[in-house]
Amino acid sequence: MSRAVREFDMFSPEAKILVAVSGGKDSLAVWDMLQRSGYQADGLYLGLGITDYSDTSAHFARTFATARDLKLIEVDLPTEYGYDIPTGARTAGRVPCSACGTSKRHLFDKAALDGSYDVLVTGHNLDDEAAVLFGNVLRWQTEYLARQMPVLSAWLGFPEKVKPLIRLSERDTAADCVISGIDYIIDECPMSSGNKHLRYKKALNSIELVSPGTKFDFYSGFLRKDSHLFRTAYFEHTENHATAERSRHAIPAEVSHAQPVRIATRAERSTSSLHAELEAGQ
């Protein structure tokens, strides 16, 4: 993890961190690593109202936090917002995973801003990111490809978001949990069965099995070699949102379109942020 944190200049040693905690191996592993590395990191657990699955995952999140004397914030959708994911998705006529993703993003963002956290950390691992990338590429979704970065800078109404586990596979985080004695919910969410993300993971795994390293090369090659092409295309085609997006993606205006964009440092992200630009009257 520390290599990714350093490589992408994710946060400072003094950062006030909020970890999005699901009770699964990835989020508990990243929380554990942060804690052991001396970071100040609180957890946020969302009760999604997915019956037994939510009860069990909450149990693992609470047990983990209590044993390590860590602060776990809990937000319960049914109690505080009057809906759960199964009925919410049905009412909105949306696929559960899609409705759930939107709800979670909104509530995580809100909690990070309300609690004045410097950064929101999620447990997305290499398998997750490679599968998302595969889905984005299958449909050539230029906008999503432009945004798929390990660091998304703070923007009006959005906290900074980072993914410190992008170098680790699912196996790595599972192994880390075993070694560190972390109990986590093993079952996949019952509502996710047959979803596209899992299918993309399976397709990539079938190739990884015969050509080990494929997933890492796919994701890291994207970041290193061609992701800037999609950012360039996206920015050029959305001129009116360009400043805001540049700021959000932490890409200084002086970065040439012709060359791969390196990840901006935290200092650059802060000086090039929309907030700073607004303050400077630009």
Added chain:
Amino acid sequence: MSRAVREFDMFSPEAKILVAVSGGKDSLAVWDMLQRSGYQADGLYLGLGITDYSDTSAHFARTFATARDLKLIEVDLPTEYGYDIPTGARTAGRVPCSACGTSKRHLFDKAALDGSYDVLVTGHNLDDEAAVLFGNVLRWQTEYLARQMPVLSAWLGFPEKVKPLIRLSERDTAADCVISGIDYIIDECPMSSGNKHLRYKKALNSIELVSPGTKFDFYSGFLRKDSHLFRTAYFEHTENHATAERSRHAIPAEVSHAQPVRIATRAERSTSSLHAELEAGQ
């Protein structure tokens, strides 16, 4: 087929066409379609010296040509060049499919130029192109992504090459053969077992099965939405080859980098060719 020929302005009704014929369903189907559509198309069969497999595939190619009174040119590697694919690949220390691809490309190009053909047609179908695209994307091979087009214009030492079956799946061409009474070799080449191309096809098929249309969207979305990004990047990073490459890929110099490049018409390909530029003293 006629839609792809029209859409990508592949060749004129009077073109002298050479079809790369393997004895499999795709090459015989495209030859059959061309012939039925009134084009003048000869076939070229390469004897690769892969024992029984080569004997059987040659039989199907010859039977097809004889029944339709079509001209089939035959080039036999062992007789004319003194090597076959199994021993040639072993000697060169290369994967058989890789050595075979290089040999075939060279001999097809040579035969098309020697015979003064206007265009070399191959039977690559949608499944082939989607699998190649998947492989190129998995490794983010910018150069290959820049070149993966349904039409590659003539260049010094290379004939124009087109793929009229890019809109058809393997199932479509197999069905066409059944309907048209074409007998073809059904077995895959015995040397290709376990090769990456087949693995990529399998992975994409696992997704296509649940989300029909994925392969078409993947390939056509690439051509339509993002392929120009890779061409732009490739050209900008190879300044010294830029003129030659632009010519080969039939992209007029005035085409803006900022917008998707449409496929150049035959007239544009001819006026923008390196040959024309050299003649004009550029």
